[in-house]
Amino acid sequence: MGKFTTPKCQECPHRKGPLMGCCQLEELEFISGNKVAQSYQKGQRIFQEGAPSLGLHCVSQGKIKVTKTGGDGKEQIVRLAKDGDMLGFQSLLTEPKYSTSAVALEDCVVCFIPRADFFRVWQSNVQFSTSLMQMMAKALGAAEVQMLHLAYKPVRERLAEALLLLYHTFRKEQDTEIFSMSFSREDLASLVGTAKETATRLLSDFKEAGIIATRGSLVSILQPNRLSEIASLYD
Numbered sequence: 001m002g003k004f005t006t007p008k009c010q011e012c013p014h015r016k017g018p019l020m021g022c023c024q025l026e027e028l029e030f031i032s033g034n035k036v037a038q039s040y041q042k043g044q045r046i047f048q049e050g051a052p053s054l055g056l057h058c059v060s061q062g063k064i065k066v067t068k069t070g071g072d073g074k075e076q077i078v079r080l081a082k083d084g085d086m087l088g089f090q091s092l093l094t095e096p097k098y099s100t101s102a103v104a105l106e107d108c109v110v111c112f113i114p115r116a117d118f119f120r121v122w123q124s125n126v127q128f129s130t131s132l133m134q135m136m137a138k139a140l141g142a143a144e145v146q147m148l149h150l151a152y153k154p155v156r157e158r159l160a161e162a163l164l165l166l167y168h169t170f171r172k173e174q175d176t177e178i179f180s181m182s183f184s185r186e187d188l189a190s191l192v193g194t195a196k197e198t199a200t201r202l203l204s205d206f207k208e209a210g211i212i213a214t215r216g217s218l219v220s221i222l223q224p225n226r227l228s229e230i231a232s233l234y235d
Contacts, residue, residue: 014084062108160230
């Protein structure tokens with residue numbers, strides 16, 4: 001785990017986000033002076049489900065998967081995170097241990113705000129605490145929708161939905177080129193909630209239909225509108 005030079009919150013391109021955008025300049029300076037930034041390599045764990053929840057994690061750059069282990073011991077991807085996203089806030093407010101794990105999908109940089117410093121701002125800044133409550137409500141709503149879809153949507157429709165999630169989460173708004181990213185078949189199956197073999201077979205079907213293209217773990221989305229049609233068949 002390599003040490004990374006800590007970027008300043010005041011100069012962060014994500015400082016206008018829903019949470020840090022609520023902070024006054026002196027609060028950003030306080031957070032920036034006490035946080036730690038860490039670089040992580042692809043596949044490296046940022047925090048572990050069941051470990052003590054020590055603070056808030058902010059993604060400075062990179063792509064991350066958030067996972068939870070089911071009763072059968074299988075990993076389920078419950079969220080994808082990108083630059084500017086916050087991780088671990090649910091556990092920080094509701095329980096002493098992380099309820100999920102976070103793993104780097106590529107080399108990334110994550111800033112860590114210790115628990116005590118986080119609560120100092122949370123208790124003194126009403127806008128900050130209100131924004132955090134809204135983030136928690138949004139996360140709960142997304143989790144409920146995901147559970148509902150796992151319960152009644154066929155795997156083909158869930159796979160289309162998962163590919164769209166990758167597309168909308170990680171595609172830059174200004175990009176005009178075809179969206180592509182490396183995402184393993186195991187991770188895709190974990191995101192969909194199915195077996196790797198099933199995800200691979202259906203992915204081949206989408207490829208044959210010209211909806212996507214693949215090369216190894218690289219997936220390119222050629223027809224996002226077609227994926228939207230498939231994903232919404234049971235809505």
